[in-house]
Amino acid sequence: MGGAGGRRWIRPGAPGSRATRLELFYDLVFVFAFLNVTTLAAKHLNALTLLSGLVMMGLLWWCWTSFTFLGNLVRADFGIVPVVGFATMIGVFLLALTVPQAFADAPGGLFGPAVFAFSYLLVRMLQVTAFWPIAGRVAATNPPPLLLLCLPVLVSVTLIMTAAFVPQRLTHGTGVELIRIALWSAALTVEYVAGALIAVTRWTLVSAGHLAERHGLILLIALGESVLALGLGPGIGPSLPITWPVVVAAVLGITVIATLWWTHFDVLAPAVEQALHGTRDASRSRLVRDVYTYLHLPLVIGILLFSLGLKRLLLNISSPNVPAGRDTLGPADIYVLYGGVALYLVASIAVTLRTFRRIRPPKVAAAVLVIVLAPAANQVPALAALALLTVITLTLVALELHTGRAVRLRVHASEDGEQEALEAEASRWRQRHL
Incomplete structure (x- = not known):
């Protein structure tokens, strides 16, 4: 062969x-x-x-x-x-x-x-x-x-x-x-x-790039499932009128999904790929096993749990039998909604720790807040619980932008330089052969 x-x-x-x-x-x-x-x-x-x-x-x-x-x-x-x-x-x-x-x-x-x-x-x-x-x-x-x-x-x-x-x-x-x-x-x-x-x-x-791209794509598929959950959740259909609670839930849900995308793909995903390119010998295979094979699974599961929580939330707020303001989520619904985001953040922290031997305090604080506030979110209306989760994830993005600016610029500069070099080489090949 x-x-x-x-x-x-x-x-x-x-x-x-x-x-x-x-x-x-x-x-x-x-x-x-x-x-x-x-x-x-x-x-x-x-x-x-x-x-x-x-x-x-x-x-x-x-x-x-x-x-x-x-x-x-x-x-x-x-x-x-x-x-x-x-x-x-x-x-x-x-x-x-x-x-x-x-x-x-x-x-x-x-x-x-x-x-x-x-x-x-x-x-x-x-x-x-x-x-x-x-x-x-x-x-x-x-x-x-x-x-x-x-x-x-x-x-x-x-x-x-x-x-x-x-x-x-x-x-x-x-x-x-x-x-x-x-x-x-x-x-x-x-x-x-x-x-x-x-x-x-x-x-x-x-190919480190191939493996990084494949795992990034499967995360995007999981995030896409969250978008589908938001648009096709139980109770949402042609016979159901679009109400303000449904519109607000859609805006908040998409915002959380976008912040989950940002926390991984803006800096962490390209930084891990760059670290993998720079790793040699046996430690490279171990890094692949730990970060991609094992730690990406809780990332995917965290997104899917959040997706499940969104479906349950939409079922709750779209029910005509539940008066506005009394649509609190059950304990199981809250724990999959908040637990999914918490698991995603904890897995992201573990990826950073395994790859770079350090942690990002804003992400740790956000994960702790999500876990601690989950019982309190069970006592408020469903939209308020989702809004609280949105505020936490948006605050995380703002803090990461503020405290990680130097790292972000360095990672993006390397990523842009590699992309420009690849595009230039591809352009030269096309000029010679096409």
Whole structure:
């Protein structure tokens, strides 16, 4: 595969490669997956559905990040790799499609938990069997044995299969869902612990820019889900008139979403990518594992929890049966709305700490405020609770602009210089060849 014949089937990635159109197309499945998870939780928000949704997100994330790393080693739009991508896309779509019946099967049709289990088996075995020979011959200096890669997948799939067929033989009702969640959580733990223990230093990171761009795009998809939640939340439809509470909620919600975007993409995302470019040897692979593979998951989950809270808030304020001023949110609604923002900020703090060995006091203060004020927000009208969250995030942006001006200018100068150099080189190539 590494010779001339192999290059007909794969094309190794290059240090300056970026995300391909095929990878962006692949990510469209996760738009549906995110929407399905939050919609299910919004309809029946309780501890059980929230926990099952979090476990589901963990498994979906592992499917996504595995294909992302494969696309870093080789061109995802060349040779045999698109076939692997399309097959993976089918499996992930089936995973997302079975979200409502993955834990509690609906009567009629196929058995939902089994469809989910076999779909997960398809996705993970496709990824491992494609990843090992490609990585071993293209970019890995000392890849682990195939058995070592397959073992955690086989264990996790066995646990998910067991969750599909065994619990209903042991108990009934809620007990079945609890056993399934426990087995799924065990499968998730196996995958993530194995990912941390298998020596990542054996793999070569081909393009830091590609990996940074892919993870930035998945965060944008999660933020897009928040926008969809704001426009298509429960209770919002053609039969519902646009009222002032709905308009105010839209303005406040978009403002919070914009501040969440700003806190990551204005400085932190390009700064982390620049730090990754400047990191060498084994520490580079460890940084990728910690910051992108693991710490970007709570960033995504935080956004989706906030999205879920927005859906619940819109359901509350748009109900004609709730008088104005009495539309307080329930404890569960407040904790997903505020908890999502808090988790996002804490994960952002962790990314900064892991990459640069320092923290930003304004972001820490904002995270603490969101956590501390959540109980108080439960006592005020829904729009007031959202307005309070908006004030906190806007204040964070203002403080970051004021206290981090020098860092911001330096990061943007490096980013602009790199972009200008790339555009100049691309322009010279076009003049010579087109």
